[in-house]
Amino acid sequence: MRDEMYSAAVVYKDLRGYLEAADNLGEPRRVDGADWDLEIGALTEVSARAARPKILLFDNIKGYSKGFRVVTNPVCSPATTALAFGLDPQLAGLEIIRAWKEKLGGQKPIKPAEVSSGPVTENVDSGERIDLLKFPTPRWHEHDGGRYIGTGCMVIMEDPEGRWVNAGTYRVCVHDQDTLGIWISPGKHGRLIREKYWSRGKPCPVVISLGQDPILAKVASWYEPWGVSELEIAGWLLGEPVKFVRGNATGLPIPATSELAVEGFIVPPSEDSRAEGPFGEWTGYYASGTRNEPVVKVKNVFYRNDPILFGMPPGISGKSVPLSAANVWLALEKAGVTDVQGVWEYVTRYITVISIKQKYGGHAKRAAMAMLGSTYGYHRRFVIIVDDDVDPSNIDDVLWALATRCDPATALNVISEAWSTPLDPRITPEARAARNFTNSVAIVNACRPYHWKDEYAHTCYFPEEARRKTYEKWKDVLRLE
Secondary structure (H helix, E strand, O other): OHHHHHHOOOOOOOHHHHHHHHHHOOOEEEEEOOOOEOHHHHHHHHHHHOOOOOEEEEEOOOOOOOOOEEEEOOOOOHHHHHHHOOOOOOOOOHHHHHHHHHHHOOOOOOOOEEOOOOHHHHEEEEHHHOOHHHOOOOEOOOOOOOOEEEOOOEEEEEOOOOOOEEEEOOEEEEEEOOEEEEEOOOOOHHHHHHHHHHHOOOOEEEEEEOOOOHHHHHHHOOOOOOOOOHHHHHHHHHOOOOEEEEOOOOOOEEEOOOOEEEEEEEOOOOOOEEEEOOOOOOOOOOOOOOEEEEEEEEEEEEEOOOOEEEEOOOOOOOOOOOOHHHHHHHHHHHOOOOOEEEEEEEOOOOEEEEEEOOOOOOHHHHHHHHHHOOHHHOOOOEEEEEEOOOOOOOHHHHHHHHHHHOOOOOOEEEEEEEEOOOOOOOOOHHHHHOOOOEEEEEEEEEOOOHHHHHHOOOOOOOOHHHHHHHHHHHHHHHOOO
8 A cells, every 4th residue: 555655656747637647536627707806805715615615717707708707715624735746535534645755755856948939828918919918807805906927836046156947836826018027025036046147237037837737836836945946846747858848038948738828027126116015914914915016027928828817815624635744744754853654734734743652752843853953844823743653743632732732831842033024913013024034933842751751641542553443344224425
């Protein structure tokens, strides 16, 4: 079983292929006639909050031509998570995280391959033909400061010094026919790269893919070290090089299978900047307000016939599996933390739960500190360490451990001035005005105290293996699923 879960392959080549594969699992729902103004956003949230969320594919959007489509909740359940990333769709919960961690451990980047044309070049608009307003960009939330075309996008730039191509995910709004707004959080690679160009008195070349497959979308959101190209990691996950066409204006790679992409230049703020925000972010809040931000002057628009805009508005993640927990797990192992049994994340990344088999005094705190000291320590709020008899993906188990094993007087440690973001709604007005975008993080030890754990009260619950065997024997009678 373990070998099978690790050897599954990605079964699609582009976003359309992924949606076809998801259709075979009964996951997508087709919605005709929805309004771009709030209704698509509301339907997306309704589906994401459901017990069994579904992918939504919108067509015949009010005011737009048939065939100009939007997909939302593209990866919203354990089944779609496994399908999207080449794992067994029968896996669930922590099994997916274990399988994904095993897969990540064998990472062998593959360089992308240039091609002369691809599906994305079926239509190319330049000059006066550019009209970004013809694509059905939703207004996702009631108080959004505009229409955001880039919510799960892939923003591609090249470091002017190292000839290194970076990809990130940053929010992008439409200002007019050929101008986009872009907001990048402090410390992100894209922000550092564009400032290098500006310091030389040059605009920053950029490509923004707005309709790529789930793997390209996922790797763009990863926290890879400086100098590591996410396009090469995507190639490894896909099992073949990412094919790209080279932009005429920027020379940057444009994913050849993307549904919709633009290329242009992020001009220095002294040349042009416009009001951007607020936007309903992944925190569930409008946290960053409205202020002038840099803009992208679009030079070329590339799109397929009947393009699909990839919509992934933040705030509600559905029941998808937090794959970044596997990255945290790997980071712990690389830092020398042994006997990690599992990692899970709640509320995107605000609450991180790490299960360990304690081997020495301080083991629990070491695990927490190692995670916070890694790249994946970005913008956390609570790091909870639990024993190996607690499933970190089961919130009932976690709360039970927190309630019965954590002594607030001795088991809590608070780290101040940790790396955070302007999107954090808990940053005080005074700190925000001073541009102090740091936060505090609580380390919560919900393990049995190591030095007397053998004397701790014994649990009366059956072990996981005993429960599993009992269920397998009686499942036809119980019919619990």
